[in-house]
Amino acid sequence: MYCGAATEPPDWFKTDYGIKLGDYLQETIEQLNLVPLPDEVAGTASLRLLAAGDELGHGFQKFRKFIDPLKCRSRCGGTCMLGCQYQAKWSARNYLTDMIEAGGELITRAEVDRVTVQDGVATGVTAKTARGDLEVKAETVIISAGGLGTPFILQKSGIVEAGQGMCIDPLVFITGVSKHPGTCLGPPMSVGTYQYMDEGFILSDIIDPWGLWPIMVIQENPAMLLNFLSYRRQLGLMVKVTDERKGSISVKGPISKPLTDQDRARLDRGVKICKEILIKAGCRPNSIMVGKVRGAHPMSTAPIGLVVDQNLQTRIPNLYVSDASVIPRSLGRPVVLTLICLAKRLTSHLLRNH
Numbered sequence: 001m002y003c004g005a006a007t008e009p010p011d012w013f014k015t016d017y018g019i020k021l022g023d024y025l026q027e028t029i030e031q032l033n034l035v036p037l038p039d040e041v042a043g044t045a046s047l048r049l050l051a052a053g054d055e056l057g058h059g060f061q062k063f064r065k066f067i068d069p070l071k072c073r074s075r076c077g078g079t080c081m082l083g084c085q086y087q088a089k090w091s092a093r094n095y096l097t098d099m100i101e102a103g104g105e106l107i108t109r110a111e112v113d114r115v116t117v118q119d120g121v122a123t124g125v126t127a128k129t130a131r132g133d134l135e136v137k138a139e140t141v142i143i144s145a146g147g148l149g150t151p152f153i154l155q156k157s158g159i160v161e162a163g164q165g166m167c168i169d170p171l172v173f174i175t176g177v178s179k180h181p182g183t184c185l186g187p188p189m190s191v192g193t194y195q196y197m198d199e200g201f202i203l204s205d206i207i208d209p210w211g212l213w214p215i216m217v218i219q220e221n222p223a224m225l226l227n228f229l230s231y232r233r234q235l236g237l238m239v240k241v242t243d244e245r246k247g248s249i250s251v252k253g254p255i256s257k258p259l260t261d262q263d264r265a266r267l268d269r270g271v272k273i274c275k276e277i278l279i280k281a282g283c284r285p286n287s288i289m290v291g292k293v294r295g296a297h298p299m300s301t302a303p304i305g306l307v308v309d310q311n312l313q314t315r316i317p318n319l320y321v322s323d324a325s326v327i328p329r330s331l332g333r334p335v336v337l338t339l340i341c342l343a344k345r346l347t348s349h350l351l352r353n354h
């Protein structure tokens with residue numbers, strides 16, 4: 001599940017952690033042809049927001065996308081983020097066919113429980129499947145269960161320090177009703193600004209899928225529910241911030257992720273700018289709604305420097321992690337391009353050393 005926005009990894013991987021991703025970034029941009037969408041695919045709502053954001057001095061631009069403009073029908077709008085029926089949006093699943101053709105085996109519907117360890121070295125994983133318990137042996141074990149799934153597996157495997165602290169890049173959607181075609185009529189996150197990254201936030205165009213829209217509005221703005229009638233004329237923006245690494249995730253208890261004063265101040269500043277842009281783009285001021293705070297990027301639950309080393313290896317030899325949990329601090333920007341670069345770097349390391 002993602003909107004297909006492609007944002008480069010931050011420089012601090014190199015300056016603060018000695019991890020150079022530049023070559024992998026260039027390779028990925030070329031291999032996957034990550035380019036901004038042409039005007040006719042980006043949609044009129046995105047272009048209207050781009051023009052308004054630019055005119056107000058917020059440095060709006062088109063974002064690079066993981067979307068093939070030739071295949072994109074540009075009409076899925078709000079539901080684009082849920083998957084692509086036209087195969088226009090790149091997915092990591094594309095590689096599974098190659099893997100199977102090369103002789104690999106894909107086991108689906110298996111929930112990995114823990115890593116098996118012999119003489120202090122990782123030897124495989126155990127998993128639960130519909131057909132019963134499964135044990136898989138491997139020379140190298142790479143856990144990629146995401147920022148929420150990986151710490152559970154690591155904790156059950158004796159790495160109890162995983163999951164102590166988490167980032168989620170908190171975000172808020174802001175929408176308003178206009179007379180013009182709405183954000184739901186084009187791919188989300190086609191435009192936005194990185195101008196405020198140093199202040200800890202980015203802005204981009206987005207609206208909830210129509211099925212989710214009323215659920216989110218009932219929670220935060222129930223009096224505005226009738227705005228649903230004008231869903232197709234609503235313009236939407238999002239502020240997404242870098243957050244402090246707080247809270248915990250544990251097999252023993254609930255997930256906790258408190259927002260700090262700094263997180264809230266960044267959200268508030270971004271919301272204020274989004275409201276100005278929406279009004280400039282033609283939204284009625286009294287139709288503007290500020291949604292609930294949410295987080296779409298669980299990460300930093302097995303961070304580089306604390307749970308894995310620079311090569312993404314845990315303190316258990318042969319056990320690696322490759323997903324958003326290794327990112328050492330909040331990215332405050334789309335995650336997938338950074339994850340691809342880290343995964344390519346891990347692959348090079350494994351090919352050199354195993």
Ligand SMILES: Cc1cc2nc3c(=O)[nH]c(=O)nc-3n(C[C@H](O)[C@H](O)[C@H](O)COP(=O)(O)OP(=O)(O)OC[C@H]3O[C@@H](n4cnc5c(N)ncnc54)[C@H](O)[C@@H]3O)c2cc1C
Nearest residue numbers: 001002003004005111112145146149296323324334335336
């Ligand atoms: C609505 C939305 C829009 C987004 N848009 C963008 C965007 O435009 N651009 C961008 O770069 N990022 C975007 N993101 C963020 C991005 O999708 C995630 O950050 C990214 O997918 C994280 O990758 P991951 O490999 O860490 O984890 P995931 O992609 O979550 O993969 C982990 C997988 O492991 C599985 N798993 C978990 N536990 C187990 C277990 N015990 N056994 C077996 N399997 C397990 C999960 O089911 C999941 O399939 C978006 C996120 C959301 C929610």
